[in-house]
Amino acid sequence: MNLEAPIIRIDGLIKRFAELTAVDRLGFAVxxxxxxxxxxxxxxxxxxxxxxxxxxxxxxxxxxVIDGIDAVADPESAKEHVSYMPQRFGLYEDLTxxxxxxxxxxxxxxxxxxxxxxxxxLLAASGMSKFGRFKAGQLSGGMKQKLGLTCALVHxxxxxxxxxxxxxxxxxxxxxxWGILYGLREEGxxxxxxxxxxxxAERCNRxxxxxxxxxxxxxxxxxxxARMPGxxxxxxxxxxxxxxxxxxxQRGVSHVLLVGDGVHAVVDDANLRIPQVRDAxxxxxxxxxxxxxxxxxxxxxxxxxxxxxxVP
Amino acid sequence: xxxxxxxxxxxxxxxxVADDLVKRFGDFVAVDHVSFRIARGEIMGFxxxxxxxKSTIIRILCGLLRVNGGRxxxxxxxxxxxxxxxxxxxxxxxxxxxxxxxxxVEENLRFFGGIYGVPRADLAGRIRFAVDMAGLAGRxxxxxxxxxxxxxxxxALGCAxxxxxxxxxxxxxxxxxxxxxxxxxxxxxxxxxxxxxxxLVSTHYMDEAEYCHRAALINHGxxxxxxxxxNLKQTALGGELLLIESEAxxxxxxxLRDAPDVLDCSVFGNALHILVRNAAKSLGELPDYxxxxxxxxxxxxxxxxxxxxxxxxxxxxxMASRDAAA
Numbered sequence: 001m002n003l004e005a006p007i008i009r010i011d012g013l014i015k016r017f018a019e020l021t022a023v024d025r026l027g028f029a030v031x032x033x034x035x036x037x038x039x040x041x042x043x044x045x046x047x048x049x050x051x052x053x054x055x056x057x058x059x060x061x062x063x064x065v066i067d068g069i070d071a072v073a074d075p076e077s078a079k080e081h082v083s084y085m086p087q088r089f090g091l092y093e094d095l096t097x098x099x100x101x102x103x104x105x106x107x108x109x110x111x112x113x114x115x116x117x118x119x120x121x122l123l124a125a126s127g128m129s130k131f132g133r134f135k136a137g138q139l140s141g142g143m144k145q146k147l148g149l150t151c152a153l154v155h156x157x158x159x160x161x162x163x164x165x166x167x168x169x170x171x172x173x174x175x176x177x178w179g180i181l182y183g184l185r186e187e188g189x190x191x192x193x194x195x196x197x198x199x200x201a202e203r204c205n206r207x208x209x210x211x212x213x214x215x216x217x218x219x220x221x222x223x224x225x226a227r228m229p230g231x232x233x234x235x236x237x238x239x240x241x242x243x244x245x246x247x248x249x250q251r252g253v254s255h256v257l258l259v260g261d262g263v264h265a266v267v268d269d270a271n272l273r274i275p276q277v278r279d280a281x282x283x284x285x286x287x288x289x290x291x292x293x294x295x296x297x298x299x300x301x302x303x304x305x306x307x308x309x310x311v312p
Numbered sequence: 313x314x315x316x317x318x319x320x321x322x323x324x325x326x327x328x329v330a331d332d333l334v335k336r337f338g339d340f341v342a343v344d345h346v347s348f349r350i351a352r353g354e355i356m357g358f359x360x361x362x363x364x365x366k367s368t369i370i371r372i373l374c375g376l377l378r379v380n381g382g383r384x385x386x387x388x389x390x391x392x393x394x395x396x397x398x399x400x401x402x403x404x405x406x407x408x409x410x411x412x413x414x415x416x417v418e419e420n421l422r423f424f425g426g427i428y429g430v431p432r433a434d435l436a437g438r439i440r441f442a443v444d445m446a447g448l449a450g451r452x453x454x455x456x457x458x459x460x461x462x463x464x465x466x467x468a469l470g471c472a473x474x475x476x477x478x479x480x481x482x483x484x485x486x487x488x489x490x491x492x493x494x495x496x497x498x499x500x501x502x503x504x505x506x507x508x509x510x511x512l513v514s515t516h517y518m519d520e521a522e523y524c525h526r527a528a529l530i531n532h533g534x535x536x537x538x539x540x541x542x543n544l545k546q547t548a549l550g551g552e553l554l555l556i557e558s559e560a561x562x563x564x565x566x567x568l569r570d571a572p573d574v575l576d577c578s579v580f581g582n583a584l585h586i587l588v589r590n591a592a593k594s595l596g597e598l599p600d601y602x603x604x605x606x607x608x609x610x611x612x613x614x615x616x617x618x619x620x621x622x623x624x625x626x627x628x629x630x631m632a633s634r635d636a637a638a
Binding site for chain 2: 041042043140141142169170171172173175178179182186197198199202203204205220221222236240241257258259260261295297299302303306
């Protein structure tokens with residue numbers, strides 16, 4: 001077995017629902033032991049892609065190879081390597097946390113000694129050790145997600161597929177959740193995670209940005225940010241609207257966006273445009289404190305890439 | 313710890329005044345002594361986890377829920393005394409847009425115009441305004457069900473402002489809307505605010521606080537921080553943030569947990585985020601500290617915290633103090 005080869009490779013993947021093409025000739029490869037993100041807004045095709053990877057939905061075209069197995073021809077063999085946590089993980093709400101874990105450990109035929117050690121470690125990592133006797137139905141949304149992850153992990157899968165595990169989860173639980181994922185990565189587990197929070201892309205090792213069932217981009221978060229055409233500048237002003245009118249339409253200035261503290265804009269060359277913008281603001285007598293180069297967010301890059309790709 | 317501040321001084325033009333609001337459901341305290349004020353034309357963001365009490369506070373201010381303590385004044389009216397008067401002066405948009413999907417854009421606007429009591433003589437003009445504002449010109453005859461999420465969202469906002477309310481309450485209006493539409497929506501909010509409309513908007517997207525003039529962080533029914541985005545980032549974190557790249561993330565993380573002046577550290581993608589007391593000092597000292605443990609970190613630099621970094625820190629501190637009190 002070649003450990004350098006991607007553990008998952010999909011190519012030309014297609015899924016149609018009646019007239020809607022949910023996944024449109026999608027291709028990417030996931031390396032062994034990385035956290036790979038499927039990132040995009042609602043309706044981008046994330047869930048359909050996850051279901052096909054998990055072998056619970058048949059593609060209408062294209063290839064999926066998981067650890068050397070043709071997963072389209074032989075989904076049952078491919079499934080043995082994969083643990084899949086759908087958006088709504090099947091927790092038994094009237095069973096306790098401990099009972100849910102025991103149920104899944106039985107299902108996955110995990111030896112008792114292994115399961116105890118693993119379950120207590122996962123619960124500790126998610127700050128849930130005290131909740132073993134709580135009914136799953138009593139837990140908050142974030143805790144349910146962490147329990148779902150614990151159940152999906154009582155056995156040790158090679159590949160973990162997580163479909164939007166952090167949607168609607170509070171930020172502290174979200175951070176715990178990612179802490180667990182980084183721990184699993186250290187153990188060598190390969191993780192594919194989908195998310196509609198574009199900022200979560202930065203937590204992945206590599207990611208693909210999805211829109212309309214297609215990949216806009218696939219690489220590391222740092223490389224993705226480097227793809228931002230030009231630079232982002234932040235103008236702090238007490239009159240953002242006046243600042244916006246003063247600089248909109250200026251040469252080399254685009255995507256002028258009002259924010260709470262003033263205005264953000266994309267410029268082709270910060271060294272050239274910051275003095276130009278400063279002059280324009282002074283001419284228009286707009287009050288401003290500071291103009292600085294800002295780090296673009298993944299959302300800034302996403303919006304810019306959509307335009308480059310000619311997507312309306 | 314950023315204090316929520318004293319009950320704000322009475323300022324001229326405050327359109328929303330929440331003074332020591334308390335709301336209980338049985339034993340559960342959903343809103344726990346919350347006070348704040350919102351000035352005319354201000355955009356105030358309400359941020360916090362699901363179940364933190366954001367929607368409950370908004371419903372109190374709309375006159376839909378009675379309080380167990382405290383007082384709310386909206387558009388100069390005491391909400392408890394005259395909820396009906398308040399409702400005539402506010403626009404409300406909920407997460408689920410409450411549009412009629414089997415009616416057209418124009419039929420929805422007519423219907424809500426009727427509900428809000430827009431005078432017949434004004435209705436055509438107001439519908440024109442809403443259609444233009446929402447960028448729906450040419451789509452007046454389209455069934456709502458056929459519109460994408462972003463269009464429905466702008467139509468729902470159009471419906472909420474038909475009767476020219478001076479105050480808008482928006483409860484998670486941007487959930488599930490794609491980024492370009494989300495930006496366009498915030499642009500509309502800013503345009504309304506510039507026209508003097510006061511806006512209170514809740515969201516669980518932490519980054520959206522950037523669009524607000526001020527943001528309030530709600531956790532377990534309590535207001536744990538309030539301020540401008542820049543102000544929150546400068547003061548609320550209780551330290552400065554470093555990014556450290558490393559080939560050996562796990563070992564470096566373990567070593568840094570015990571390092572002097574390190575308040576918190578976590579893995580972030582291909583790097584570590586480290587909260588330290590003083591960035592310059594730690595940037596000078598940490599390379600030697602790690603080298604002594606046989607670790608050779610890569611690039612190290614100070615980074616600006618995101619609002620999410622700030623909020624995670626504040627919520628964690630709030631939870632720790634609650635645990636300590638319990």
